[in-house]
Amino acid sequence: MPAPISEEQKTRDREALLDAAEALFYERGIQAVGMDDIRGAAGIALKRIYGLFSTKEDLVVAVLQRRDARWRGNLTDYVERRDDPQERVLAVFDWLEQWFAEPDFRGCAWINAFGELGATSPAILTEVRAHKQAFQEQLAAWVTAATDAAAEPVYLLAEGAIVSAAITGDTSAARRAREATRTLIA
Known part of the structure; x- marks a missing residue:
């Protein structure tokens, strides 16, 4: 069983995710950016992303x-x-x-x-x-x-x-x- 994720790590992941999503959405448009693009830019697994934001x-x-x-x-x-x-x-x-x-x-x-x-x-x-x-x-x-x-x-x-x-x-x-x-x- 994986170790629980600390609140500090959740905060870092959330900020990295928001940074990546904002840059991609602003540069290319929201609909043109898929969740895989965001995953790649943020370096965060999709499961983790959906744990932070359900949609x-x-x-x-x-x-x-x-x-x-x-x-x-x-x-x-x-x-x-x-x-x-x-x-x-x-x-x-x-x-x-x-x-x-x-x-x-x-x-x-x-x-x-x-x-x-x-x-x-x-x-x-x-x-x-x-x-x-x-x-x-x-x-x-x-x-x-x-x-x-x-x-x-x-x-x-x-x-x-x-x-x-x-x-x-x-x-x-x-x-x-x-x-x-x-x-x-x-």
Whole structure:
């Protein structure tokens, strides 16, 4: 009988699995990646994988949840280095432009997941909506602190820049959205 797996090993396996799945899903798409691909990239047996996540859908949701915490956390860290409230709002677009310039940028993981599975997976749809709502609220808090202008147009400019950069490969979408935002919040 094999030795029981420690909680520490379970945590390491879970993180390795999430790392591998996130990289593969983001690079190739969720439906294009099979569980054998994830097994190979993570170096974890399929039985072990299914012991951690009973379905691929559960794994996708966990990947999106972890990515949300990291993505919004990195954005917050970057934006809140500024003291001026209007500069904080504009810094969102500076951060987006840096993200768009990363060599592995493939657009928004949540929009991608929605495009692939949003119509057929209530769990993934719920996770996508939760991320978008949280991002909208995060942005609204910065806009409200900076101006009396409505926050929703700023959110729509950010989302539009993300989609535009993903489709065109042009990082300047963030700069153009930044300039439009500057006008809105002035």
